Amino acid sequence: MQIKRNVLLNPGPSTTTDTVKMAQVVPDICPREREFRSIMAPMREELVKIVHGGDDYAAVLFCGSGTICIDATLNSLLDAGKKALVINNGSYSQRAVDVLDCYGLPFINLEQPIYTVPDLSAIEEALKADDGIGYVYMAHHETGSGLLNPIREVGALAHEYGAFFIADTTSSYAMIPINVYDDNVDFCMASAQKGIMGMAGLSYVIGRRNIIEESSRYPKRSYYCNLYMQYDFFERTGEMHFTPPVQTIYSARQALMEYWNEGEGKKWERHQRVMAAIHHGEEKLGLKEILDRSVQSGLVSAVKYPDDPNWDFEKVHNYCYERGFTIYPGKIEQQGTFRLCALGAIDESDIEEFWKVFEAALKEYGIQTPVWYKEA
Ligand SMILES: *Cc1c(COP(=O)(O)O)cnc(C)c1O
Secondary structure, three states: OOOOOOEEOOOOOOOOOHHHHHOOOOOOOOOOOHHHHHHHHHHHHHHHHHOOOOOOEEEEEEEOOOHHHHHHHHHHOOOOOOEEEEEEOOHHHHHHHHHHHHHOOOEEEEEOOOOOOOOHHHHHHHHHHOOOEEEEEEEOEEOOOOEEOOHHHHHHHHHHOOOEEEEEOOOOOOOOOOOOOOOOOOEEEEEOOOOOOOOOOEEEEEEEHHHHHHHHHOOOOOOOOOHHHHHHHHHHHOOOOOOOOHHHHHHHHHHHHHHHHHOHHHHHHHHHHHHHHHHHHHHHHOOOEOOOHHHEOOOEEEEEOOOOOOOOHHHHHHHHHHOOEEOEEOOOOOOOEEEEEOOOOOOHHHHHHHHHHHHHHHHHOOOOOOOOOOOO
16 A cells, blocks of 8 residues: 655654554454553553663553643642642643643743743742742743753752652653653653654653552542543553553554664654754755754754745645645744754655755745845
8 A cells, every 4th residue: 555655844743654554454453352451561661661761660641642641740740738830931831831720720830931941040949939849840842942941950950859850751752862760750741643653642651650659649630631540540450541542552552663673862863864954954045943053952943934025834834735745833922933843754865855845835936045034
């Protein structure tokens, strides 16, 4: 079977291999069969292994998009009388604020500039000023801007002040090497459609067993999205509490096999090679990014809209889309940006092809190259 290959430069779901796509095509099976359970146990272990966790960490799988992990960790891991501290420097940490707000939970919204790494002393001040902070939450990679946050340093601060540390690693997990011990991460999370290059619909929290077990006596605020309840069901039965995304799990199994075959280091090198090709094309066309290279993750490049009167993101997007390349609008308020991402099963040759198409789109719509910006 020939499947058209699209190069997705959006921040997930990402381009997958045909073998991962085809792994979904399996005989119908009831997920309560032992045969299906036998897939879940090694998968949970492998998901922990990706971030170098030992037996003191467990993976808890959910059927849902990545946001389900933000929801589950935030609502399940806050003890009565405790407060959350959110380091808010982008649209994904804002999502954590929205979740806490939605549950009516107490939190400190520590807003930080979105173009630079957060001020560690401000975080320390916040921790010092309040001894009721249960956990600190931060996005590792702010996917909206492409900013990489200092999880190791912030995790260490959280621990110093008796809080534990939750990192949203949805857009870095299985791409940027993470070691939960060295990086001071008690909880991290991801979704199969991003780093492991699987299908959407399966997401996972990887976290410290002792904290999850301790949380069994915390107030329960959700039935479907309670971390301990899902963990406990896995531990007792080896299954998801409710119907798992069966075919997505088969493709995730294949994706994990391909992850180990490629290898942590080689895969990260490939993503960086892809980003170097993205940067190279931007420089050639004079496209400007909103973030300084020194604070970028290496996985997302947020590009400023040119000031050319003929610039029209929709048109350029559609031109590229029709030719198999998907670019993505930005998530920065009050500023026109679009994003080019280095996730997925792509390599630098795909990016070289992309730039040819992008340049042709600029020509087609009379957008001057190198592109024009008002400010020099
Ligand atoms: C993609 C992503 C999520 C999850 O988004 P969904 O649309 O729910 O899959 C969460 N956090 C970050 C940092 C992400 O990049």
